[in-house]
Amino acid sequence: xxxxxxxxxxxxxxxxxxxxxxxxxxxxxxxxxxxxxxxxxxxxxxxxxxxxxxxxxxxxxxxxxxxxxxxxxxxxxxxxxxxxxxxxxxxxxxxxxxxxxxxxxxxxxxxxxxxxxxxxxxxxxxxxxxxxxxxxxxxxxxxxxxxxxxxxxxxxxxxxxxxxxxxxxxxxxxxxxxxxxxxxxxxxxxxxxxxxxxxxxxxxxxxxxxxxxxxxxxxxxxxxxxxxxxxxxxxxxxxxxxxxxxxxxxxxxxxxxxxxxxxxxxxxxxxxxxxxxxxxxxxxxxxxxxxxxxxxxxxxxxxxxxxxxxxxxxxxxxxxxxxxxxx
Amino acid sequence: xxxxxxxxxxxxxxxxxxxxxxxxxxxxxxxxxxxxxxxxxxxxxxxxxxxxxxxxxxxxxxxxxx
Numbered sequence: 568x569x570x571x572x573x574x575x576x577x578x579x580x581x582x583x584x585x586x587x588x589x590x591x592x593x594x595x596x597x598x599x600x601x602x603x604x605x606x607x608x609x610x611x612x613x614x615x616x617x618x619x620x621x622x623x624x625x626x627x628x629x630x631x632x633x634x635x636x637x638x639x640x641x642x643x644x645x646x647x648x649x650x651x652x653x654x655x656x657x658x659x660x661x662x663x664x665x666x667x668x669x670x671x672x673x674x675x676x677x678x679x680x681x682x683x684x685x686x687x688x689x690x691x692x693x694x695x696x697x698x699x700x701x702x703x704x705x706x707x708x709x710x711x712x713x714x715x716x717x718x719x720x721x722x723x724x725x726x727x728x729x730x731x732x733x734x735x736x737x738x739x740x741x742x743x744x745x746x747x748x749x750x751x752x753x754x755x756x757x758x759x760x761x762x763x764x765x766x767x768x769x770x771x772x773x774x775x776x777x778x779x780x781x782x783x784x785x786x787x788x789x790x791x792x793x794x795x796x797x798x799x800x801x802x803x804x805x806x807x808x809x810x811x812x813x814x815x816x817x818x819x820x821x822x823x824x825x826x827x828x829x830x831x832x833x834x835x836x837x838x839x840x841x842x843x844x845x846x847x848x849x850x851x852x853x854x855x856x857x858x859x860x861x862x863x864x865x866x867x868x869x870x871x872x873x874x875x876x877x878x879x880x881x882x883x884x885x886x887x888x889x890x891x892x893x894x
Numbered sequence: 895x896x897x898x899x900x901x902x903x904x905x906x907x908x909x910x911x912x913x914x915x916x917x918x919x920x921x922x923x924x925x926x927x928x929x930x931x932x933x934x935x936x937x938x939x940x941x942x943x944x945x946x947x948x949x950x951x952x953x954x955x956x957x958x959x960x
Contacts, residue, residue, distance in 0.1 A: 568938045578936040582926060587938060624956055727955070774929055774954035775936060786952055788901045801955055809924050 572596070579775045583813040601764050608751050610762040611719060617641045618673070618717040618759075620708050621664075623657030623785040625777040626723030628664055630765055632780055634721065637667055642717070646698060646707050647676035649684025650791060654672050657785050664782065673715060683862035689791065692861040696791045699858045706855035710846055712759040724763040727770040730815040731800035746830035750823070756838045757847040767820065802870045831882045841857050843867070875877055895943055898950045907917065910945035917943060921951070928953055 570589035577587035588892030590595060605611055617634060619644040621627040634641040640883065646659045648654050658674075665672035678684045685703065689740040707782050712720045736745045754760040765773060792798065807814050840846070841853035848854070852867055860867040895910035897917065908917055918925050930937045931943050931950040943949065 568940050577938055580938050590936075625954070626956065768927075770954040770956065771926055771929075773947075774952070777931055778931070778952075780938060786900055788953075788956070798955065805924055805927055805955075880899060 571816075574854070577781070578773075581703075581769070581772065583769070583816055594776065594779055595770070597772065598628075598633055598636060600768060602637055604750075604764050604767060605637075605762075607871055608762070610721075610751055610764060611639060615640065615718040616716065617719050618644050618708070618712045618715065620644050620646075620704065620720060620722045621661050621672075622646075623660040624681075624723070624781070625774045625784045626725050626765060626770070628660070628723075628782050628784050629665065629701060629773045629777045629780070630721060630723040631670070632668070632777075632782060642671040642673060644675070644708060644720075645672045646704060646710050647674065647678065648703070649678045650686060650789060651675075653785075653787065653790055656787070660785055662785055663778070673711060675711055675861075676705060678708075681859055683859055686791065688858055688862035692858050694858060697795050697797070699862075700791075702854045706853065708761075709757075709759050710844075714756070717759065719760045719762055721762050721764060723773070723797075725765045725768055725770050725773050726815060726819060727801055727804070728797075729763070729766050730804050730819040731797055733819055734800045734804060735796060742830050743836070745822075746827070747848075748822070749827065757840065757845075758838075767816070768814070780882060808855060888891075895945055895947045895949070898948070900950070900952050910943050910947055912943060913939065914941050914943060914949075915939040917949075918951070923951060927955055 568580060568587045569575070570577050570592050571586045572592040573589060575589040575592075578590050579593050580587040599887055611617060617639055619627065619631045619634060619641050623645075631643055633642060643661060643665055645658060647658060660674065664670070685696060685700045688699045688703070689695075692699055695701070708720050708722070711717075733745070733748055735741075736748065750763045750766045752758070752761040804815050804818075836849055838847040838849060841848045841856055842851050843856040844853060846853050846855070857867055859865075895908060895917075897906050898904075899921070901959065906921070908920060910938055912953070914930050915925060918928070918939070925939050929950075929952045930939075930941075931952060932941075932943075932947060937949070
């Protein structure tokens with residue numbers, strides 16, 4: 568198998584594009600792709616300060632690596648989730664990357680800064696562990712960006728993440744979430760602009776890039792993820808993709824081009840400040856403050872309000888992708 | 895040949911002298927969901943493996959909240 572660009576021996580094959588690349592060309596193609604995506608969607612303006620949400624996994628570190636190589640002002644944000652040795656290893660990896668690249672890193676720790684960890688919140692709260700983890704990330708990313716004066720939050724969501732999330736949203740006809748599954752969510756009412764520069768690249772590509780760049784990333788899966796809905800959707804999509812390469816891309820990228828406009832009116836919620844923390848929400852208290860209160864055994868009188876229960880149920884089945892929904 | 899599988903970590907012995915694709919088929923692994931690594935190098939599906947080779951089959955799928 569030969570590299571599409573230089574005809575040297577290939578190390579990675581991208582079946583959906585009927586293409587293969589050598590190490591040098593693949594890294595170059597990956598970078599060019601991210602650069603084009605950022606430009607095409609106006610993800611970053613000149614002089615913007617980017618806060619990159621980094622978990623220690625392949626996607627977020629690959630993204631941070633590319634943004635730095637493209638010359639962007641990209642600071643990492645690591646959120647300590649308190650998931651035992653897994654979180655310890657993740658933190659080491661992120662700190663190691665930041666030190667090696669001389670990049671700035673902001674660290675937030677749920678236990679230190681908010682008094683609870685994800686295993687406790689998952690065990691005590693009404694949400695699944697992945698759901699409370701997801702809402703905690705969205706909350707902290709936005710708050711840290713606002714408090715740090717960043718212009719944009721960048722996350723490492725890839726094509727497989729997006730296709731699996733769209734599948735889940737579609738299976739339940741969660742039109743409000745379908746409408747928000749965009750690669751760019753502009754800033755509004757206390758919400759920092761969010762971008763996903765890797766949304767057109769598969770997990771295979773982000774993993775290959777991280778490996779070929781020699782990035783030390785966490786290969787181990789989160790110990791709490793077993794049975795996760797998102798993983799089941801990914802497996803289903805991969806089974807389809809195996810027989811029909813390109814289906815995932817057609818599904819998600821086709822949605823962006825032709826499907827999203829049909830759902831635009833579904834994304835119409837009024838936000839107001841959470842009465843506890845001030846972050847934007849649709850009810851009196853944001854989902855993060857409610858989850859935190861449950862984890863700490865505190866009372867928060869909005870827990871039983873009908874409108875907010877609806878929001879919690881939606882978070883439960885859609886752990887991965889509700890950027891606009893911090894409330 | 896020896897194959898190191900991840901998540902969970904384990905090792906299996908399988909016959910060599912065949913392609914990466916054939917080994918993944920035997921293991922029931924979708925080639926689009928893994929990196930196959932030998933001595934620090936990525937391998938495509940057509941690469942032929944020897945009896946004494948050692949490879950790592952590393953999943954690329956991440957789950958959970960993102």
